[in-house]
Amino acid sequence: MSRGNTRQRIQDIALELFAERGYEKTSLREIAEQLGVTKAALYYHFKTKEDLVTSLFEDLVLGPADEVIAWAEARQPTTLETKLEILNRYSECISKATPLVRFIHENQAALRDLSVGEQMKARMFTLLKLIKDEDAALTDQVRCSSALFTMHSSLFTLESSGAGIEEKRQAALEVARELVTSAHHHGPAPRPAAETSSARHG
Amino acid sequence: MSRGNTRQRIQDIALELFAERGYEKTSLREIAEQLGVTKAALYYHFKTKEDLVTSLFEDLVLGPADEVIAWAEARQPTTLETKLEILNRYSECISKATPLVRFIHENQAALRDLSVGEQMKARMFTLLKLIKDEDAALTDQVRCSSALFTMHSSLFTLESSGAGIEEKRQAALEVARELVTSAHHHGPAPRPAAETSSARHG
Amino acid sequence: MSRGNTRQRIQDIALELFAERGYEKTSLREIAEQLGVTKAALYYHFKTKEDLVTSLFEDLVLGPADEVIAWAEARQPTTLETKLEILNRYSECISKATPLVRFIHENQAALRDLSVGEQMKARMFTLLKLIKDEDAALTDQVRCSSALFTMHSSLFTLESSGAGIEEKRQAALEVARELVTSAHHHGPAPRPAAETSSARHG
Amino acid sequence: MSRGNTRQRIQDIALELFAERGYEKTSLREIAEQLGVTKAALYYHFKTKEDLVTSLFEDLVLGPADEVIAWAEARQPTTLETKLEILNRYSECISKATPLVRFIHENQAALRDLSVGEQMKARMFTLLKLIKDEDAALTDQVRCSSALFTMHSSLFTLESSGAGIEEKRQAALEVARELVTSAHHHGPAPRPAAETSSARHG
C-alpha cells in the first residue's frame, strides 16, 4: 500500500497530535491508531517517542534556525540592518512550521526533559544574543526577548481576528522590528541606577 | 503534629513542583512524599488533582485578576491612563505569584484539559479587550497581546541578567506600557490595505 | 439536634443504599454524606461496615425467621398444614423487610464473605428442611426450594404489573403453597431410576 | 509459549473467579496472577474489566438465548407445546454455562452497572413474555417467572443432594414445565376478586 512514506506520515500525524493535545497527553497508541498501524510499527521508524519528536524539530526548526544563525554570524559585528534581516528570515522560517512552534510554546514544561528542548533553547539564546547588544539595559533585553516571543506566539494567537496567516506574520514582524529597533538605538545600559522609566524611543 | 496548616503546605509544595516539573510530570505521589504524608492525605484536602491545581489558581491569580478587571470596568470608556494603570496593577498582582505564572506559561497544553485553564484564558481575553481598542489594526492587536505576554514571561525569563525580581517587573512593565501606548495612539485600523509598515510611534 | 436516633437513621439510609446500589458499591462515605455526618460518626455506632449490615439482618430477618422456625420446630412431625402455615408466617415476616430481601437476593456474592450471610443461609436451610420431606425426590426438592425463592423474589420482581405489595405477596404465597403441597403429596423419592418426567400430582 | 489461546485462558480463569468470588471482589490482579501474566496482558486482550465480563456473556448466554428467542418468535402465536419447548431449549443452553448462570444470579447488584446486565435482563423479559400469556393473572405471572428462576437456580443449588448436573437440570425442567403448564391453562386473568386460592390444575 503505502510505499516508503510511512515515516513521513508518522511525523505528520504526530506533529498534529502533539500540537493539538500536548506531548505527554499524546500516546504512541493514539498516533498508531490514527495511522492504522501498530505501535510496534512506530518503533521500526523511530527508536523512542523522544526520537520521534526530535526528528520533527530537526527537520522543521533546528535546521532552518541554524541557517539564519550561520548567515548572521558571518556578518558580524551586527548592525541594525542585520538584526532586522535576522527577524525577517527567522519569521519566514518559523511560519512554515506553525504547528511545531505552537507545540514548543505550549509544551515548555515537557521540553525540559527532552534533549531537543535544550537545543531549541540554545538556538533562541543565540538569536537573542545576535539581536541584542551586549550590556543592553534590562528594558532593552526585554524588548529583544519580546520581539522573538511575539513572532512565535502571533502565529497561533489572534484567532479571533479573521486575519490570514501571512497577515499575522507581517504584523508580528513589524512589531518585532520596532522593538529591536528601539532597543538598538538605546545602546548599552546607562550608568546603573539611571534606569528612568519615561519614554525615550525614536 | 502540624495543626491546620497541612492544606497550605500541600499547596506550597504542589505549586513548587508543578512549576518546576510541569503538571503532568508531577504525580501526587511525589507531592505526598515531599510532604511526608500519604497520597490519601492529599485526597482528604483536595478532591482531585485538578481540584488542587484549581485552588492555586483561585487564590493566586483568578481572584487578583478579577479585582483588576472590576476596577477597570468601573472606569469605562477606557482612556490611555486607565490602560496603563491596568498594566501597573496587573503587573503587581502577578509578580506575587511568579511560580504560578511560570506554570501557566509552560503548561498551556495541560491547561487545555483543566477547567481552570478556560477561566484563566477568559481573564486574559477580558484584560486584552480592556487595553486594546475595538477595531484596532492587526499590528496594534499584536502590540497589546505582546504587552501582556511580556509582563508574564519576564517574571521568569532573563535569568542570565542578574536582575532582581522587582527590577525585572519594572522593565517588563515599561516595555508593556510603551506597546500599549503605541497601540493606543494609532486608533482604529486604517482604511484596509493602507497597512504601511514604517515607524509611526509618538 | 437528633436525639438518640442516629443509630436508627444510619440503618435506614444504609439499608436503602445497600439495596439500591449493592453492598460493595455502597461506601461508608456515601452513607455518611447522605446523613450529613462524618464517616467517623458511623464508627461510633457500628464497629465495622460488616457490623452495620449485620445489625440490619438481625433486626429485620434473622429474628423473625427464628420465630417462625421455633414455632415450627415445636410442632413436629410436620404435617402439610404446618408446612403451609410456615409459608404464611414466613411470607408475612419478609414482606415487612422487602428492601433487605432484595438486598439478600442481589448480593449473594458479597454475602459469602459476611458471617451474617452464613447465618442467613442456615435459616434458609432449616426452613427448607421443615417444608421438605427427608428423602424427597429431586423434583420435590426443587419444588420446595422454589417455593421459598418465589416468595423472596416476588417481593421486588413483577414491577411491570401494577400490583400492590400485598397483592404480590398473596400471589407468591399461593404459588409457593401449591409447590409445597405438590411436593408433600408425592412422599419420599420412589425407587431410584423410576424418576418419570410426566405429571403426577393430585 | 502458549500460542493464541491466551484470550481463552483469560476468559476461563475470569469466569471461574467471577463465579466463585463475585464480580467486584475479583480483581484483575488476581486473574492475572492465576494466569501467570501481568495485568497489562489482560488489557491487551480486553479493553476493560467490563469488556472481559461482556465477552463471557456474549459467548455463553446472550448468543444461545437469542437463538431460543428467534426460534420461538418464528412460531407465534405461542401454544403450550411451544412454551414447553422453549423451556427445554433454554434449559439446555444454560446448562452449558452453569458458572456464568451462577454468576448472574449472585451478582445482580453488580450487573446493574454493567451494560451487559441490561442486555441479559432484556432477554429474560422476552423469554418471559413468550411463556406467559398477556393479561395473565398475577399468580400465573409468578408461576412463569418462577419457572425461569427455578431452572437457573437449580443449576447450582441443591449441592447437598448428591445429584448429577443432568439430573438436576431434568428435575428443574420438570418443575418449570408444570408451572408454565399450570399458568397456561388458567388463561387470562379472571374477573378481578375471583382470585381463589385452591387447586385448579389440569
Add this chain to the structure above:
DNA sequence: TATGAATGAGTATTCATTCAT
C-alpha cells in the same frame, strides 16, 4: 516492514478503618 503479545513501572483515585480531641 511490520505485527502480536507481553511487560514493568507508573497513574489517579477509593476504601474501610483508626485515633486524638
Add this chain to the structure above:
DNA sequence: TATGAATGAATACTCATTCAT
C-alpha cells in the same frame, strides 16, 4: 456523641518499550 486528619492497601487502567516472528 461526634469530628478532623490521616493511613495502608487496594483498584482499574495507561504508557513507553521490547522482541520473536
